[in-house]
Amino acid sequence: MSISVPKVVLIGGGQIGGVLAQLCAIERIGEVVLYDIKEGMPQGKALDIAEASRVDGSDVRISGTNDPICLVGADIVVVTSGMPRKDGMSRDDLLTVNAKIISEVAENIKQYAPNSIVIVISNPLDAMVTLMQRVTGFPANRVIGQAGVLDSSRFATFIAWELGVSAKDINAPVLGGHGDTMVPLVRYANVAGIPVMEQLLRKYGSAEKAKDVMDKIVQRVRDAGSEVVKLLKTGSAFYSPATSAMSMIKAIVRDSKRVLSVCAKLNGEFGVKDYYIGVLAKLGRQGAEQVVEFDLTKEEKAMFDKSVEAVKTLVGDMDRLGI
Numbered sequence: 001m002s003i004s005v006p007k008v009v010l011i012g013g014g015q016i017g018g019v020l021a022q023l024c025a026i027e028r029i030g031e032v033v034l035y036d037i038k039e040g041m042p043q044g045k046a047l048d049i050a051e052a053s054r055v056d057g058s059d060v061r062i063s064g065t066n067d068p069i070c071l072v073g074a075d076i077v078v079v080t081s082g083m084p085r086k087d088g089m090s091r092d093d094l095l096t097v098n099a100k101i102i103s104e105v106a107e108n109i110k111q112y113a114p115n116s117i118v119i120v121i122s123n124p125l126d127a128m129v130t131l132m133q134r135v136t137g138f139p140a141n142r143v144i145g146q147a148g149v150l151d152s153s154r155f156a157t158f159i160a161w162e163l164g165v166s167a168k169d170i171n172a173p174v175l176g177g178h179g180d181t182m183v184p185l186v187r188y189a190n191v192a193g194i195p196v197m198e199q200l201l202r203k204y205g206s207a208e209k210a211k212d213v214m215d216k217i218v219q220r221v222r223d224a225g226s227e228v229v230k231l232l233k234t235g236s237a238f239y240s241p242a243t244s245a246m247s248m249i250k251a252i253v254r255d256s257k258r259v260l261s262v263c264a265k266l267n268g269e270f271g272v273k274d275y276y277i278g279v280l281a282k283l284g285r286q287g288a289e290q291v292v293e294f295d296l297t298k299e300e301k302a303m304f305d306k307s308v309e310a311v312k313t314l315v316g317d318m319d320r321l322g323i
């Protein structure tokens with residue numbers, strides 16, 4: 001009999017990595033290893049989480065380390081190593097400092113965990129996923145990024161507040177790069193299958209007012225990361241990014257074929273080739289198993305293309321810097 005316990009290695013044990021480690025324990029993901037360059041920190045967090053196992057019933061094997069050899073045997077590697085932004089910074093401002101860290105981490109993943117599926121969270125997201133795939137040389141389905149699950153959850157949450165319903169019943173996809181040009185897809189946003197715009201029209205009785213309310217929600221989604229940074233002052237969002245990454249880990253480990261918004265490499269879909277960008281993809285044991293294509297209106301496609309251009313500029317900057 002062969003029973004395999006999935007091994008998840010979290011590279012970066014900071015704010016997101018720490019919360020994600022606890023979520024992995026609560027979700028009984030199997031074996032969880034928290035890795036960071038800060039001595040004692042990942043060990044301390046892992047011990048703290050493990051000591052709750054009697055109370056949360058997690059029964060998980062969890063450890064912390066400063067040795068990259070922990071990557072050996074990893075099925076999934078989640079990368080949060082790098083700087084978060086501070087108030088006044090854009091995600092793109094992190095490019096140079098985080099690219100160095102991601103290159104180093106990618107070399108370790110390539111060496112020690114050559115068969116793993118890698119989920120990158122570090123910003124600027126689309127560029128860091130691109131770099132991860134370049135350095136590891138892994139097939140594109142095994143290197144993906146988390147951003148869209150979070151952006152879509154933010155979109156759904158704001159709609160839910162507006163309509164006074166559970167966010168669980170809202171589906172509100174966001175495509176494009178994880179930056180100011182992201183594309184919340186208003187036309188596809190629905191509450192239990194009913195278009196949100198239809199519900200807003202009923203609520204306000206005026207198409208103009210409904211559009212105005214939705215425009216404000218869309219802008220808030222685009223600014224949501226900065227809104228949290230402004231309040232926290234010392235870093236960026238971490239509970240919601242960790243929870244979003246958890247949904248991707250579960251979809252992969254459980255081979256559930258969930259269709260989630262993720263940063264995946266396109267091969268002609270939506271008219272884009274060889275660039276990583278946020279799209280809907282089916283997640284399972286093979287990682288991003290299929291990009292889900294669907295029709296975009298001229299306006300939606302124009303917004304998507306603008307976002308692709310922003311990602312291309314960022315990747316171009318990386319190339320110019322020789323990263």
Ligand SMILES: NC(=O)c1ccc[n+]([C@@H]2O[C@H](COP(=O)([O-])OP(=O)(O)OC[C@H]3O[C@@H](n4cnc5c(N)ncnc54)[C@H](O)[C@@H]3O)[C@@H](O)[C@H]2O)c1
Pocket residue numbers: 011012013014015016017035036037038080081082083084085094098101104105120121122123124125146147150178235236237238241
């Ligand atoms: N994709 C998203 O949705 C999303 C959302 C929020 C934040 N982020 C990004 O995620 C990243 C992590 O955010 P955070 O709040 O957890 O930051 P954090 O500063 O709390 O944690 C980052 C950790 O990385 C570690 N680190 C640095 N260099 C390393 C290396 N070479 N190897 C291993 N670990 C290393 C640091 O010691 C630190 O503990 C940031 O880049 C942030 O911008 C992404």
